[in-house]
Amino acid sequence: MEELNSLLHGFSVALTFHNLGFMVLGITLGILIGVLPGLGGANGIAILLPLTFSMDQTSAIIMLSCIYWGALFGGAITSILFNIPGEPWSVATTFDGFPLAQQGRAGAALTAAFTSSFVGAFFAVLLITFLAPLVAKFALKFGAPEMFAVQMLTFCSFVGMSKEPPAKTLAVMALGFALAAVGMDTVTGTLRMTFGQPELLKGFDFLIAVIGLFGIGEILLTMEEGLAFKGKSAKIQLNVVLQTWKELLRYWKTSIRSVLVGCWMGVTPGGATPASFMAYGLARRGAKDKDSFGKGNVEGVVAPETAAHAAGTSALLPMLTLGIPGSPTAAVLLGGLLIWGLQPGPLLFQEKPDFVWGLIASMYLGNLVGLFVVLTTVPWWAAILRIPFSVIGPVIIVICAIGAYTVHNSLFDVIMMLVFGVFGYLFKKLRYPLAPLVLALVLGDMAESSFRQSMLLSQGSLSIFWANPLVAGLMALSFLMLLWPIVPALKHYLRKHGN
Amino acid sequence: MERSEDAAAPGMSNRWPEILVALFLVIMGIIAITDSIRVGIGWEEGEGPQAGYFPFYIGCILLLSSGWVLLNAALKFGKPHPQFASWEELRSVMQMLVPLTIYIVAVVFLGLYLSSFILIAYFMKVHGKFGVIATALTSIGVPLAAFMLFERWFLVPLPKGPIEQMLGL
Numbered sequence: 001m002e003e004l005n006s007l008l009h010g011f012s013v014a015l016t017f018h019n020l021g022f023m024v025l026g027i028t029l030g031i032l033i034g035v036l037p038g039l040g041g042a043n044g045i046a047i048l049l050p051l052t053f054s055m056d057q058t059s060a061i062i063m064l065s066c067i068y069w070g071a072l073f074g075g076a077i078t079s080i081l082f083n084i085p086g087e088p089w090s091v092a093t094t095f096d097g098f099p100l101a102q103q104g105r106a107g108a109a110l111t112a113a114f115t116s117s118f119v120g121a122f123f124a125v126l127l128i129t130f131l132a133p134l135v136a137k138f139a140l141k142f143g144a145p146e147m148f149a150v151q152m153l154t155f156c157s158f159v160g161m162s163k164e165p166p167a168k169t170l171a172v173m174a175l176g177f178a179l180a181a182v183g184m185d186t187v188t189g190t191l192r193m194t195f196g197q198p199e200l201l202k203g204f205d206f207l208i209a210v211i212g213l214f215g216i217g218e219i220l221l222t223m224e225e226g227l228a229f230k231g232k233s234a235k236i237q238l239n240v241v242l243q244t245w246k247e248l249l250r251y252w253k254t255s256i257r258s259v260l261v262g263c264w265m266g267v268t269p270g271g272a273t274p275a276s277f278m279a280y281g282l283a284r285r286g287a288k289d290k291d292s293f294g295k296g297n298v299e300g301v302v303a304p305e306t307a308a309h310a311a312g313t314s315a316l317l318p319m320l321t322l323g324i325p326g327s328p329t330a331a332v333l334l335g336g337l338l339i340w341g342l343q344p345g346p347l348l349f350q351e352k353p354d355f356v357w358g359l360i361a362s363m364y365l366g367n368l369v370g371l372f373v374v375l376t377t378v379p380w381w382a383a384i385l386r387i388p389f390s391v392i393g394p395v396i397i398v399i400c401a402i403g404a405y406t407v408h409n410s411l412f413d414v415i416m417m418l419v420f421g422v423f424g425y426l427f428k429k430l431r432y433p434l435a436p437l438v439l440a441l442v443l444g445d446m447a448e449s450s451f452r453q454s455m456l457l458s459q460g461s462l463s464i465f466w467a468n469p470l471v472a473g474l475m476a477l478s479f480l481m482l483l484w485p486i487v488p489a490l491k492h493y494l495r496k497h498g499n
Numbered sequence: 500m501e502r503s504e505d506a507a508a509p510g511m512s513n514r515w516p517e518i519l520v521a522l523f524l525v526i527m528g529i530i531a532i533t534d535s536i537r538v539g540i541g542w543e544e545g546e547g548p549q550a551g552y553f554p555f556y557i558g559c560i561l562l563l564s565s566g567w568v569l570l571n572a573a574l575k576f577g578k579p580h581p582q583f584a585s586w587e588e589l590r591s592v593m594q595m596l597v598p599l600t601i602y603i604v605a606v607v608f609l610g611l612y613l614s615s616f617i618l619i620a621y622f623m624k625v626h627g628k629f630g631v632i633a634t635a636l637t638s639i640g641v642p643l644a645a646f647m648l649f650e651r652w653f654l655v656p657l658p659k660g661p662i663e664q665m666l667g668l
Contacts, residue, residue, distance in 0.1 A: 051653055167567045171524050174561035178531040181554040185538075190550035193534045216599070223595040224588040390627030391619070395641055397599060398615040401606060402645060406655050411607050414658075418603045425592070426520055429583060430513060448553040456547045 003130055007313060014365055019062050023362065026063040027370045030070015035078055035381050039396055041071035041329040042438070043214040043314075046207040047403025049336050057340050058355050062362040064336060065316070068329055069121065069366050072312050073374045076113040076305055077381050081106060089272035089308040092280040096300030101486070103296050107236045110378055111244040116255065116302040118371045120309035123259045123362040124266065126265075128317050132349070132360070135321040139346040144453035145464045149474035151447045153481065154324050155436065157268055160481035164433040172427065180206045180444020187452060199412040206441040207407045210398045212417040213434050217398040217424020219393060238474055251302050258303045262310025266326050267318060269314040274310040278411030279307030313363065320344055320356065323446065328435050331442040375436055510585030517572045517580075524565030578667030594626070610660030612642040
């Protein structure tokens with residue numbers, strides 16, 4: 001087994017004292033980010049990214065990905081204890097988690113949530129371990145047209161799978177691409193859409209967009225809800241943990257189902273949030289006592305948490321192998337790799353095996369460390385949430401401003417952060433999805449260059465996109481996804497006119 | 500989740516926000532298209548696609564999709580709309596947005612440290628009703644911690660203003 005050898009090697013890279021320290025640090029920061037409103041996985045990592053520029057690449061990615069796991073864990077704490085989802089993917093966890101806490105079973109709910117998160121992530125990492133090298137090897141054969149077709153598929157899936165209106169999804173996506181095009185054209189050196197403004201020369205950095213859209217936007221949304229944190233206190237005793245673990249074994253069917261849903265939604269850019277809702281719905285449909293859902297059923301915590309973590313983790317599979325992130329947070333990690341001069345994609349597996357396998361090994365270790373850290377430190381996080389928003393709010397704004405400034409040491413970026421923040425709020429309120437915007441901003445240049453390379457190969461003929469079965473298949477799938485939202489309308493039309 | 504205009508709490512309907520945001524996107528689309536035409540959307544002999552080749556189509560997609568949203572919003576103009584937010588909620592948002600905007604302007608002119616101190620102190624005193632000591636400790640402590648962390652340990656300079664210059668930092 002080639003993968004196992006590589007993985008063992010990866011463990012030897014990740015299992016240094018130094019890197020374990022970064023893991024614990026990352027997990028802790030991540031939980032903090034996940035617990036606090038306004039700081040999520042994506043913008044938390046975006047803010048901390050500049051600090052890692054001076055670090056060793058492998059340690060840096062280990063720390064950043066651990067922040068990601070931490071944020072996934074942290075979201076569950078606020079959902080269960082405070083009925084406030086710290087992250088969108090933990091909304092479904094509140095349905096049964098908070099009632100459990102109200103019944104005095106917070107410990108059981110938290111244990112179930114953390115353990116299921118761990119299980120979901122563990123299976124997703126297994127998937128990455130064995131599937132990623134194959135995908136990477138396969139993708140090595142990809143030329144520019146195939147790469148563009150894969151990117152096309154990513155973006156079309158957003159339109160097809162998004163719960164938001166398709167026209168709005170398409171609009172924000174195009175806005176992301178347009179913003180990515182601002183600045184100097186990398187091929188010809190022509191200035192595009194800069195209008196003589198020197199600040200626009202370097203274009204819009206997606207990190208600023210992420211900090212604004214998710215950070216400032218989220219703060220404004222939090223203000224709107226007028227948050228008064230009234231939470232349940234929590235202590236987790238060892239016997240509660242053991243008891244809950246025993247109980248969890250009974251829900252193995254739900255776990256497997258949720259893992260499958262999560263992995264699928266993570267690899268295709270469906271994301272953790274729809275995955276968690278879908279898994280919750282499936283668990284409820286499959287359960288014998290449907291009525292107990294929503295009133296404090298442990299199974300209702302297991303399903304969304306397993307799926308969210310499986311999705312969050314497997315979103316890294318296309319990021320590593322194809323250079324296409326499955327979620328905004330994965331997009332920020334991808335941006336980090338690009339800044340470090342690492343081009344994610346099939347070649348990464350050949351050129352930087354230490355880095356790739358170190359990262360994969362750290363996913364196993366990071367989640368294990370995370371489970372331990374989160375189970376032992378819950379009371380502290382609950383205490384942090386009792387700090388009033390009148391303190392946390394301005395402090396988070398200061399952190400966001402510092403984060404936005406340090407990306408390029410530019411005050412213009414701080415102003416842009418505010419602009420993105422206001423739009424983040426408006427977009428959220430008007431049901432424009434944010435993830436496609438961020439992904440388009442990250443992948444814009446890449447998609448453009450693969451499109452232009454394809455055009456060069458074919459001397460300007462679009463026929464290159466159906467020149468071989470692979471690229472034609474990918475393109476056909478893309479268009480299917482793109483037109484998917486029309487299907488229900490078409491059905492409706494046919495039914496009306498059929499009768 | 501969606502409430503009609505005559506729901507319990509009075510508020511703003513999303514008629515105008517919907518139209519204005521769509522209009523903004525339409526304008527962005529037009530900017531992308533016109534600027535792409537300026538730099539050339541055609542084929543440069545011997546070089547390949549010109550710089551505006553790709554953004555031109557992006558602009559078209561943006562214009563078409565946001566135009567569609569705008570059209571739908573315009574067609575539904577007279578009908579009852581779901582609520583954007585209640586006045587009460589909007590007031591809360593403004594309580595954050597106004598100081599936030601002033602803060603960003605202040606960062607540009609006064610530097611980050613002094614502005615952060617003022618922002619945190621303002622929120623704690625006005626909205627949190629904290630005592631002087633707690634307010635002072637937090638509002639001085641956070642910028643100070645940022646200073647130590649960034650300027651001293653990570654050697655990343657943060658924006659400074661006249662006060663820091665006077666202190667010779």
